[in-house]
Amino acid sequence: MRHHRDDVVRHAIDVLDAYGLADLTMRRLAGELDVRPSALYHHFRDKQSLLAAVADEVLRRGARPLVSSAWDEQVVEICSGLRDALLAYRDGAELVSTVIAFGLGASRPYDDLVAALGPARLGSDLTPTAARTLLHLVLGHTLDEQTHLQAGSAGAIGDDPRPRSDFAAGLGLVVDGIRLRASVPGSVGLDQGA
Amino acid sequence: MRHHRDDVVRHAIDVLDAYGLADLTMRRLAGELDVRPSALYHHFRDKQSLLAAVADEVLRRGARPLVSSAWDEQVVEICSGLRDALLAYRDGAELVSTVIAFGLGASRPYDDLVAALGPARLGSDLTPTAARTLLHLVLGHTLDEQTHLQAGSAGAIGDDPRPRSDFAAGLGLVVDGIRLRASVPGSVGLDQGA
DNA sequence: ACCTGAACACCGTTCAAGT
DNA sequence: ACCTGAACACCGTTCAAGT
Numbered sequence A, B: 001m002r003h004h005r006d007d008v009v010r011h012a013i014d015v016l017d018a019y020g021l022a023d024l025t026m027r028r029l030a031g032e033l034d035v036r037p038s039a040l041y042h043h044f045r046d047k048q049s050l051l052a053a054v055a056d057e058v059l060r061r062g063a064r065p066l067v068s069s070a071w072d073e074q075v076v077e078i079c080s081g082l083r084d085a086l087l088a089y090r091d092g093a094e095l096v097s098t099v100i101a102f103g104l105g106a107s108r109p110y111d112d113l114v115a116a117l118g119p120a121r122l123g124s125d126l127t128p129t130a131a132r133t134l135l136h137l138v139l140g141h142t143l144d145e146q147t148h149l150q151a152g153s154a155g156a157i158g159d160d161p162r163p164r165s166d167f168a169a170g171l172g173l174v175v176d177g178i179r180l181r182a183s184v185p186g187s188v189g190l191d192q193g194a
Numbered sequence C, D: 001a002c003c004t005g006a007a008c009a010c011c012g013t014t015c016a017a018g019t
Helices: A005-019 A026-032 A037-042 A047-062 A071-087 A092-102 A108-120 A126-153 B005-019 B026-032 B037-042 B047-062 B071-087 B092-102 B108-120 B126-153
Strands: A171-175 A178-181 B171-175 B178-181
Touching: A005 A026, A005 A047, A026 A037, A026 A047, A047 A071, A047 A092, A047 A108, A071 A092, A071 A108, A071 A126, A092 A126, A092 B126, A108 A126, A126 B092, A126 B126, B005 B026, B005 B047, B026 B037, B026 B047, B047 B071, B047 B092, B047 B108, B071 B092, B071 B108, B071 B126, B092 B126, B108 B126
Parallel strands: none
Antiparallel strands: A171 A178, A171 B171, B171 B178
């Protein structure tokens, strides 16, 4: 059977969700598509590019239109929407973190944050820094959270006693006097003043 | 020639610094020690344990005694000290992030942060959350920073135009009304009030 | 205590050739 | 445009056996 790029990405997400990122290999994916591994290189120059496409698709599937018009509420929506998107698939946070670290792909959340933060008129060139920092926070937190969630559901030796990772109320970020506050567990809130 | 555990860890750090984390393989390390790969399994049960020991040694070498007695200044020292330790070796941030994510090893910075934050008397059980969040911030930021630093020194296509990742003045964290402020580029500051 | 030899079950990637 | 066949240069890990 013949496939094209999108089929490969779809099957890759299935493999990711069923077996995890470590088992998302070119050979296994090829097997799942009933094709020789070398066939994948017709669609993607290398594995990194494949992973970038997979990460982009995971984010695309999780994307929701912004409902707020206020920039601060938009930042909240982007951050908690990103978290939701990452938690929707096994190892989603690890995948997207890896792709972002590698530099090609998964740039949508960053771009959206920069756009939303624009009207905040942060001092000097602080907007990209604030966007990256929020990204670090959400990625790091969700990676933590997903690791524990998956360790729990893997039916291991029972739930570990480590405190759950959450953004509790009263925890937040300050950028130039603007307070980006964490609200409910697992999401990032934001408010002005402080 | 016969080695023991510490020799292996020392050589592993040399390989890490010279060739990077991706090339720190059991086979290459064994070659560097003039030993068969299987010999390494006398010292470490698997590669993850080896990496945990390497991460711990990287952090141990970077450890500085705390000079401040004030808890808030201690937090600053721990965070910027951690950053310095990670930047001291190639792929240091990636190594330590991986080991922490995996869950065994590299727990010293977290423990130190929890200890330093103790006197802050944060509300309810917010101390571990604050510690983890600071860790996410420093690890994510330093990973970013080190990636760009190394991309630059790898003599690539010239420095990329992306804005440098830094914790500029005016950026910070708020935990229960206590403001953990970023100060000079690359380090995390902290002050009360807000 | 520390190591060898040999094997097992994998990887990502390239490339000429086929349809 | 999409794929095969075959190869290259690797991986982590196990385990009986040697000193």
